[in-house]
Amino acid sequence: MEPQGQARKRPTIRDVAAAAGVSRGTVSRVINGGHWVSPGALAAVEEAIKTTGYSMNQHARSLATGRSNSVAFLLTEAQHLLFEDPNFSILLRGAAQALAARGMPLLLMVAGTPDEQKQVLDYVGAGHVDGVLLISSHAGSPVLRSLVRQEIPTIACGIPLGFESTVGHVAADDLGGGRRMTRHLLDTGRTRVATITGPLDTPGGRLRLEGYRTELGDAYDETLVAHGDYTRQGGTAAMRELLERRPDLDAVFVASDLMATGAMQVLRESGRRVPEDVAVGGFDDSGLAATLDPALTTMRQPFERISAEMVRLLLDVVDGADPATITLPTSLVVRDSA
Structure with a gap:
């Protein structure tokens, strides 16, 4: 029995080796990846780690492996969108959970301005993280170009335009989802389906x-198309543009739920009822859609799985694997708006 008030000694590699009946060198090899260790010895060391309660100092691990044992969640958008767009917070939570299960911390980084981009790239380039989960990359992104040039392991959320063959990614089926929502709106009997x-x-x-x-095929009409920016304000402006140009529209497919909130507000202000006068469909289903009035019909992205697969692919790349890509299906969620 330990003397009262005396703290229990923290288990060491020596304690693990003694419990497993192997050398300290074998324990060290297991901790640093398990290379050149027999299956029997590996199982014995893993069991000894559990029974002794051994936990390796992360700084010591970094010195031994040359790695930081941490990953960056890098959002290349303005800071306020991290809080306004629920998609980002769901992806962040999922990535953090997937890494926590592996005993690795996640560093949140936002690089929406040139100054922020330079600071982040300097930090990442200095080796403070093992890899980057890149969120919301735009075509021609200087951030993505720099990550590729510095050969920093990176997995993108969505297809990394311009770097499809060099950077791995996890994406929802955007094309299939766009088709499915458009077909749903047509199937409700609408004939003048617009899109934002x-x-x-x-x-x-x-x-x-x-x-x-x-x-839409041959029925496609440019006058029924307006462009947004994934923000509430962008949806508002695009919906006003559409109503001015095509006041006869009877449905609108909005490419994000956040933009759909702005679009629905404009429709109400114009005296149009949803869905009686104009049916509305969104894209995401990150929680916002179900809270709207009327509740928004939308395409659901599997955000939790996207996060988990991004983490898995990134850690594979960190370990030397070639970049891989995954496309996950979306699903139609029918509610009151269409």
Whole structure:
């Protein structure tokens, strides 16, 4: 029994080795990746780590492996969007949970301005993180270009436009989702279906529009298309533009739920009822859609799985694997707006 008030000694590699019946060198190899260790010894060391309560000092691990044992969640948008757009917070939470299960911390970084981008790239380039989860990349992004040039392991959320063959990514099926929502609006009997796109320098902006256009075929009409920026204000401005140009529209596919909130407000202000006069469909289903009045019909992205797969692919790249890509299906969630 330990003397009262005396703290229990922290277990060491020596304690783990004694419990497992192996050398300290074998324990060290297990801790640093398990290379050149027999299955029997590996199992014995892992069990000994559990029974002794051993936990390696992260600084010591970094010195031994040359790694930081941390990952950056890098959002290349203005800071306020981290709080206004629920998609980002869900992706952040999912990535943090996936890394916590592996005993690794997640560093949140926002690089929406040139100064922020330089600071982040200097930090990442100095080796303070092992890799980057890149969120909301735009075509021609100097951040992505720099990450590739510095050979920093990176996995993008969405197709990294311009770097499709060199940077791994996890994406929702934006094109298929755009087609499915457009078809749903047509199936409700609407004949003048408009769309508010996302930014056309983003994969979601391009592919959701392509899905809309493909589903309409010969009925596609440029006058029913307005461009947004994934913000509430962008949805407001685009909806006003559409109503001015095509006051006869009877449905609108909005490429994000946040933009749809602005669009629905404009429709109400114009005296149009949703869905009686104008049916509205969104894209995301990150929690916002169900809170709107009327509740928003939308395409659901599997955000939790996107986060988990991004973490898995990134850690594979950090360990030397080639970049991989995954496209996950979206699903239609029908509510009151359409």
